[in-house]
Amino acid sequence: MFLPCPECRDEQIFEQPSCIDGHGPDCPEWMCQACGFGLFLATYPEVDAVAPPARQRTVPTSAPHAPVRRAA
Numbered sequence: 001m002f003l004p005c006p007e008c009r010d011e012q013i014f015e016q017p018s019c020i021d022g023h024g025p026d027c028p029e030w031m032c033q034a035c036g037f038g039l040f041l042a043t044y045p046e047v048d049a050v051a052p053p054a055r056q057r058t059v060p061t062s063a064p065h066a067p068v069r070r071a072a
Ligand SMILES: [Zn+2]
Pocket: 019, 020, 021, 022, 023, 024, 027, 028, 029
């Protein structure tokens, strides 16, 4: 699959190396085929898993019953 490689500073083809830790097909380890940079895909989604912007910033302080929605 294509992933942005921090070493190449470009999108590169990443492939799973033969796992030596017994993860099998679920192995989170991917390796850049250009430079050999190892990437743990399991940690990757955290990049765009940032908290949504605080809603109460747009809610006037005079609205005491404004619903507070929290992402589950
Ligand atoms: Zn593994």
